[in-house]
Amino acid sequence: MRTNIVLDDELVREAFKYSDNIKTKRDLIQTALEEYVSIRKRKDLRELRGKITFQEDYDYKAMREGS
Numbered sequence: 143m144r145t146n147i148v149l150d151d152e153l154v155r156e157a158f159k160y161s162d163n164i165k166t167k168r169d170l171i172q173t174a175l176e177e178y179v180s181i182r183k184r185k186d187l188r189e190l191r192g193k194i195t196f197q198e199d200y201d202y203k204a205m206r207e208g209s
Contacts, residue, residue: 149167157170164170 154167158164161170161173164173
């Protein structure tokens, strides 16, 4: 998707300081969007804490071993 946006120049410069070998604004924004989505997905999982119950006979250790 092609889009024109106005970015805060200072924020872009700062983001480049923290980036690992990112050379273009396009790559910087792509990386930022991927990280944003990843963080939001993890946050959504944390919201499930305490809402999931397991069966009495559930053995997570056996599942790790492939049994």
